[in-house]
Amino acid sequence: MRVAEAWRVAIDALRANRLRSILTMLGVVIGVGAVVALVAIGTGTKRQIEQQVEGLGSNLLIVVPGRLDPGAAPTASTLTMDDVDAVIRVVGDRSRVAVTISSGETVRAGSREAYASMQGVLETTPDVFVRRLDRGSYLTRTDVTTGRRVAVLGAGTAKALFGDRDPIGRQITIGGVRFRVIGTFEELGQSLGVDRDSEVHVPVTAAQRLLGTQRIDGLAIRAPDRDRIDALGSAVVAALVKRHPDTDFSAVTQEQILGVLGDILGVLTGVLAAIAGISLLVGGVGVSNIMLVSVRERTKEIGLRKAVGARPRDIGVQFLLEAVLLTTIGGVLGMALGISAALLVDRLTPVPAAVTWWSLALAFGVSAAVGIIFGVIPAQRAGRLDPVVALRTE
């Protein structure tokens, strides 16, 4: 029998039982849709987080207080500006070193107020990280050394406090202390539901005075190029260990962070895909079940086909194609469903979703495979039927 003919017979059989075919397909549609949508969400999340880490800048080495061992209790930071000076000496270029001390503060301007993350920083922040100004200018070295009370507002904070008015030169208070606005940042947008535009940068010295502390909450060092990160990292760590013999700090590269995040999110995506895969499996069992019913119902037809010359293989192929057709059509519809679901989630919720080709290919391949695997038993059963016995059944 020609393959084209086998297809036609299979399609006719599915058409003859349209409602049943559709219901059987539904299991596969939902399974494939779930795989595509959940993998898209996993991938989208992973991509967004990676972009954020990459968006910070490039070739970064980050030093934070405390140990990163899982289970280690969070400890108060013992890092100070003296440590920062030591690091700057090792690096040999102040513009490659950024620091932060951060604290959530209520910021007021006139009668308006907004809650923002106050970041005490060096004037080098835009050199180390990727941050673009919308208006005005950033902090200067003099601002930092003299602890001048000047502030650069995130786009969200600027909007909340000043609306469409130009904030440059205006007064705000942070924790009751007056600051003068000298610049605003370009909008960054949300990520994972977190607003990244509600922040205020002030000189680290001013922030420390405001908070009544000497600590800093972290350093970032940008290496001139990728190959020098490791050497620079060792030098920085050595300098800090000399000052903190108990090594109560941790240094990680941006790449290490990306690697760890990537691993975690990769596992997450895998788990999501596996859960969705189970529903696909259930859909496959449904296909198998319906095919067995179909073989039983059409026993007489099978007998007749055999009587006029169909080989066991011809009959087997016919039923196998039927199963594969059910699952692949279901698979294509499921892909459409999954893509739509992913797009809707991406559009309407803060959860990002990115449909990937591999997940489509995988879902389609798996659904076709499910058709073959779950179609084989019914197909074999049909192929082996004895023609005389089959013709006798009613």
Add this chain to the structure above:
Amino acid sequence: MTEPAIVAVDVTRTYDLDGVFVSALRGVSLTVSATDYVAIVGTSGSGKSTLMHLLGALDRPSSGTLRIGGRDVATLGPAEMALLRNETIGFVFQSFHLLARTTARDNVALPLVYRGVGRRERRARAAEMLERVGLGHRLDHRPNQMSGGEQQRVAIARALVTGPSVLLADEPTGNLDSTTGEQVLGLLETLNADGVAVVLVTHDREVAGRAHRQIVMRDGLIVS
């Protein structure tokens, strides 16, 4: 002299009904020559249909030898049996066995599907064959839109469409009135004259009388 179309030597067929053995055939020998026209008669349950299934390569004997078209069926696998049926045998069943949702034309074309004949040619040959059995005006009718006699003729057309060397017909006129029965018989006789061996089962003495020879069965044996 050419080889006989079918040779059966001492064949038996025993059905195993959950441990109870029913002997439907108990040692039957029969030769059907290439130009034969044989009528099988016998009481109900005497094993006529069982024998026909064996002659048509639909079934295998429990013992004895059966050669169809020169080939011993004991040496053939299921796929080769299917090929043998398709190429050598035309079978008309006691109860038609047409595909219900399928038109007369596609019912007739079905055996050609398994021969790998293309759709267009299949349909042309099926139409031609339906024309020959007098159903040229019923090509696109489904079985439930046709009378019993018409359905029987569709079944005959299907048996003939592959150009078989043996036509086996299990009570081809049983469900027909005398006029249509006569038409069907005339058709079989024309075929036989054209060199197709014909074996038919019948309860009708008159129909049996028109065959070249008669075989009488009783209790799974040929009695004359």
